[in-house]
Amino acid sequence: xxxxxxxxxxxxxxxxxxxxxxxxxxxxxxxxxxxxxxxxxxxxxxxxxxxxxxxxxxxxxxxxxxxxxxxxxxxxxxxxxxxxxxxxxxxxxxxxxxxxxxxxxxxxxxxxxxxxxxxxxxxxxxxxxxxxxxxxxxxxxxxxxxxxxxxxxxxxxxxxxxxxxxxxxxxxxxxxxxxxxxxxxxxxxxxxxxxxxxxxxxxxxxxxxxxxxxxxxxxxxxxxxxxxxxxxxxxxxxxxxxxxxxxxxxxxxxxxxxxxxxxxxxxx
Amino acid sequence: xxxxxxxxxxxxxxxxxxxxxxxxxxxxxxxxxxxxxxxxxxxxxxxxxxxxxxxxxxxxxxxxxxxxxxxxxxxxxxxxxxxxxxxxxxxxxxxxxxxxxxxxxxxxxxxxxxxxxxxxxxxxxxxxxxxxxxxxxxxxxxxxxxxxxxxxxxxxxxxxxxxxxxxxxxxxxxxxxxxxxxxxxxxxxxxxxxxxxxxxxxxxxxxxxxxxxxxxxxxxxxxxxxxxxxxxxxxxxxxxxxxxxxxxxxxxxxxxxxxxxxxxxxxxxxxxxxxxxxxxxxxxxxxxxxxxxxxxxxxxxxxxxxxxxxxxxxxxxxxxxxxxxxxxxxxxxxxxxxxxxxxxxxxxxxxxxxxxxxxxxxxxxxxxxxxxxxxxxxxxxxxxxxxxxxxxxx
Numbered sequence: 001x002x003x004x005x006x007x008x009x010x011x012x013x014x015x016x017x018x019x020x021x022x023x024x025x026x027x028x029x030x031x032x033x034x035x036x037x038x039x040x041x042x043x044x045x046x047x048x049x050x051x052x053x054x055x056x057x058x059x060x061x062x063x064x065x066x067x068x069x070x071x072x073x074x075x076x077x078x079x080x081x082x083x084x085x086x087x088x089x090x091x092x093x094x095x096x097x098x099x100x101x102x103x104x105x106x107x108x109x110x111x112x113x114x115x116x117x118x119x120x121x122x123x124x125x126x127x128x129x130x131x132x133x134x135x136x137x138x139x140x141x142x143x144x145x146x147x148x149x150x151x152x153x154x155x156x157x158x159x160x161x162x163x164x165x166x167x168x169x170x171x172x173x174x175x176x177x178x179x180x181x182x183x184x185x186x187x188x189x190x191x192x193x194x195x196x197x198x199x200x201x202x203x204x205x206x207x208x209x210x211x212x213x214x215x216x217x218x219x220x221x222x223x224x225x226x227x228x229x230x231x232x233x234x235x236x237x238x239x240x241x242x243x244x245x246x247x248x249x250x251x252x253x254x255x256x257x258x259x260x261x262x263x264x265x266x267x268x
Numbered sequence: 269x270x271x272x273x274x275x276x277x278x279x280x281x282x283x284x285x286x287x288x289x290x291x292x293x294x295x296x297x298x299x300x301x302x303x304x305x306x307x308x309x310x311x312x313x314x315x316x317x318x319x320x321x322x323x324x325x326x327x328x329x330x331x332x333x334x335x336x337x338x339x340x341x342x343x344x345x346x347x348x349x350x351x352x353x354x355x356x357x358x359x360x361x362x363x364x365x366x367x368x369x370x371x372x373x374x375x376x377x378x379x380x381x382x383x384x385x386x387x388x389x390x391x392x393x394x395x396x397x398x399x400x401x402x403x404x405x406x407x408x409x410x411x412x413x414x415x416x417x418x419x420x421x422x423x424x425x426x427x428x429x430x431x432x433x434x435x436x437x438x439x440x441x442x443x444x445x446x447x448x449x450x451x452x453x454x455x456x457x458x459x460x461x462x463x464x465x466x467x468x469x470x471x472x473x474x475x476x477x478x479x480x481x482x483x484x485x486x487x488x489x490x491x492x493x494x495x496x497x498x499x500x501x502x503x504x505x506x507x508x509x510x511x512x513x514x515x516x517x518x519x520x521x522x523x524x525x526x527x528x529x530x531x532x533x534x535x536x537x538x539x540x541x542x543x544x545x546x547x548x549x550x551x552x553x554x555x556x557x558x559x560x561x562x563x564x565x566x567x568x569x570x571x572x573x574x575x576x577x578x579x580x581x582x583x584x585x586x587x588x589x590x591x592x593x594x595x596x597x598x599x600x601x602x603x604x605x606x607x608x609x610x611x612x613x614x615x616x617x618x619x620x621x622x623x624x625x626x627x628x629x630x631x632x633x634x635x636x637x638x639x640x641x642x643x644x645x646x647x648x649x650x651x652x653x654x655x656x657x658x659x660x661x662x
Contacts, residue, residue: 033360105607114458120368121351122359140354141347143287144368150458152607155285161347217535218457 035122035138043174045135047127051194052223053168054130055182056205057104059228061189064089064102068181068190075169075180079158084166085181092232101233104190106181107132107153107166108214108222115145115154124163129194130223131170136162150218168192195223286602286614288345289622293594294630295341296449297478300471300590302334303446304479306382306438308511313385313435318661319507322654323487325389326647330486332382333637335445337630339375344626367451374445381441385434386645387412388427393646395419412644446475453597460537461544461601464530470522476515478590481564484508484583486638488576495648497655502576509579512586513568516561540604547611548600556596560589 037045064087072078072085085106092101109132116124116132123139126132134145139162146154146163157164169179173192177183182192193200205211205227212229213222305327311317312324320327343349355372363369391413398409398417416423450471453462464470487508488500531542545552564582572578603612617623641647 033358033363035354035358114456117362117365118368118455119362120359120366120372121354122361123354138351138354138358139348140351142342142345142368143285143347144366144452146285146287147456147602148458150606152284156287156347 033122035125035135037135037138038122038125044170045125045127045133047129047131047170048174049128050196051129052196053109053173053192054195054202054206054223054225055106055109055168055179056191056202056211056225056227058189058191058205059102059104059226059230061187062087062102062104063187063189064100065186067184067186068104071180071184072166075172076167077159078164082155082158082164084153084164088233090233092230101230103229103233105151105153105214106224107168108151108220108224109166109168111221111223112219114148114150114218114220118144118148120144127170131168131173132165133167133170134163134165136160136164139163150215150220151222284608284612286599286612288598288602289614290595290599290616290624290627291341291345291622291630293591293598294627295338295345296446296471296594296598297591298334298338298341298630298634299449300446300475300594301479301482301587302331302338303442303472304476304515305334305483306331306442307476308480308483310435310439310442313389313431314439318658321658322501322651323483323504323508325386325645325650325654326487326490327483328382328386328389329641329645329647330483330638331442332379332386333634333641335375335379335382337634337637340633341627341630344630345622365455367448367455370444370448371452374441374448378438378441378445381434381438385431385438387414388430388434390645390647390650391416391427392419392424393649397646408644443472447472453601458606459601460530460534460541460604461597464526466522466526470519470526473515473519473522474590474593477512477519477561478587480508480512480515481583481586481590484512484579485587488580490642490647491651494642496652500576501655502574505576505579506573509564509568509573509582511568512582513565516565516568516586520561520565544600544604544611548596552596556589556593560585560592 035045066087069083069086073083076084078084085104088103088105090101090103091098093099109126109130111130113126113132116126119125120142121138121140123136124132124134124145136157141156141162143156143163146156149165154163154165156162169177169181172179179190179192182190191201191205193202195202195206197203206225209227211225211227213225214229214234215222308320309324309327309331311320313328343352346352359366359369394409394413395417396419398406398413401409410417447468450468453459453471454464454467457463484505488505491497491500527545531538531545534541564586567573567578567582599614603614605611616627619625
């Protein structure tokens with residue numbers, strides 16, 4: 001055998017052995033590109049087949065009490081200063097014709113989410129029941145989904161150091177409970193259910209009242225619907241003043257709080 | 269969370285995150301400058317423009333080190349860098365829609381290609397060194413020549429052809445390795461500043477500017493202090509200055525198209541963008557455009573290009589200017605409100621992950637890599653031979 005041939009044979013055999021070793025040590029499902037939870041059909045990843053969960057926010061009933069905000073933080077162990085849901089408070093009109101307006105916000109669980117297709121690890125995905133979730137065992141924290149969300153509804157969880165957001169309390173919903181914010185809403189402004197079920201409250205509400213979604217032009221088809229949304233509240237999103245004034249005022253806030261604390265101490 | 273953001277959260281919205289910090293503009297600057305250096309080296313290796321032959325080798329090596337150092341920025345920007353394998357194992361179902369996914373293939377293929385092209389270019393020199401030396405140097409150079417010690421005409425022609433083919437494949441790859449970073453931003457329709465199909469082209473144009481600016485600074489430095497000739501090729505400096513001016517023209521045209529459309533003829537989001545540029549009007553105009561683009565453009569197009577020190581100044585300000593442009597795009601884009609009633613601000617930390625020090629460390633890595641390639645690759649001999657060849661041709 002010539003020298004060249006023996007070298008070629010050696011390389012060939014080496015390659016074969018490597019390929020065989022790789023195949024032998026790899027499980028069959030490793031060739032699927034999906035994350036393990038979805039491959040193993042984990043119920044937390046698959047969700048409730050045949051259902052499609054939506055939330056309706058009836059702004060006629062919201063009083064801005066922030067009960068939903070606080071219960072969400074407790075239920076989902078959301079770190080300090082971070083929020084999955086929040087009720088924006090604003091004033092609309094001009095004195096003396098003014099009134100308060102509230103806008104509860106949370107992940108819109110879009111039908112065409114902007115966050116999911118850009119995820120490079122597949123850690124965030126849409127369950128079969130429409131709930132968009134993040135597998136925080138897989139997420140590597142690149143932040144692309146956070147950049148992609150037109151609603152600012154994702155953030156890096158300080159504790160897990162991964163992308164986090166509202167998951168409609170999937171851990172409760174899968175046990176037949178309501179999301180914590182819906183359960184606690186004292187005015188009944190938050191309504192949750194399966195839109196495929198014609199007897200559900202969400203189905204009835206959405207078919208009896210005009211509703212709308214936030215930032216429809218983004219084409220994300222949100223599944224969080226608003227009844228009674230005033231376009232002036234939405235304009236809050238497109239105001240363009242610099243926040244410098246608010247930052248300056250922040251100093252004022254601080255002093256106010258210090259004063260308040262001081263008074264408490266004096267009384268004590 | 270800084271105080272301003274805390275107030276914002278109170279008055280308006282849920283947690284507002286600016287996920288991409290100082291690492292990301294730095295990464296974009298590195299990949300862009302690498303692509304530009306590669307294209308300039310291809311002027312000689314692929315298009316056969318003899319004028320650029322003496323600097324083609326060193327430009328190729330700079331393209332290589334920039335691209336090896338660049339991805340470290342990305343790793344630093346991750347919140348869970350230990351999970352880097354998840355990126356390779358999962359998420360391929362999103363390949364078509366996640367430009368980040370394309371990046372990994374490009375970031376692996378491109379430096380490997382540059383290395384093999386550089387190997388083909390320098391192989392005869394490795395062979396010569398190996399033949400004249402003993403011990404470790406001999407071993408290293410034999411290894412770098414991949415054991416092929418043939419210096420016959422035929423073998424050299426084969427090297428040349430290999431360099432040509434790799435260079436030709438490398439051009440689209442270099443454009444893609446930087447173009448995809450613009451694509452990452454352009455694909456984000458939630459961000460009014462980023463969302464334009466022009467973004468990859470704008471990035472490429474400004475990358476050519478920063479890469480040429482960087483070579484204008486580095487090549488004279490190497491020639492003056494590290495090479496046998498111990499003097500700067502002033503003609504080359506003037507040539508690069510003129511090239512830089514043309515790249516600036518291309519960059520300005522792209523930015524003109526981008527800004528005029530997005531500030532005037534866009535949908536409702538133009539108001540936010542208009543407000544952003546109004547807030548930053550003075551610094552954008554005077555620093556970004558006048559100092560960092562118009563001044564170097566004038567230097568390259570006039571007789572000023574024959575005064576090296578003036579050209580170095582031009583190279584320096586363009587390199588800095590493009591870094592600022594990357595910053596203004598990545599960070600500025602995230603400052604524009606989406607669900608908050610006003611602009612946000614980002615100030616990088618001094619220490620820790622995604623901080624000023626981590627970016628400086630990355631520059632430190634780049635410096636070390638430059639030292640290594642300058643030591644290992646016989647760039648000096650190759651450059652000298654090109655100059656001799658050019659003189660003989662005269």
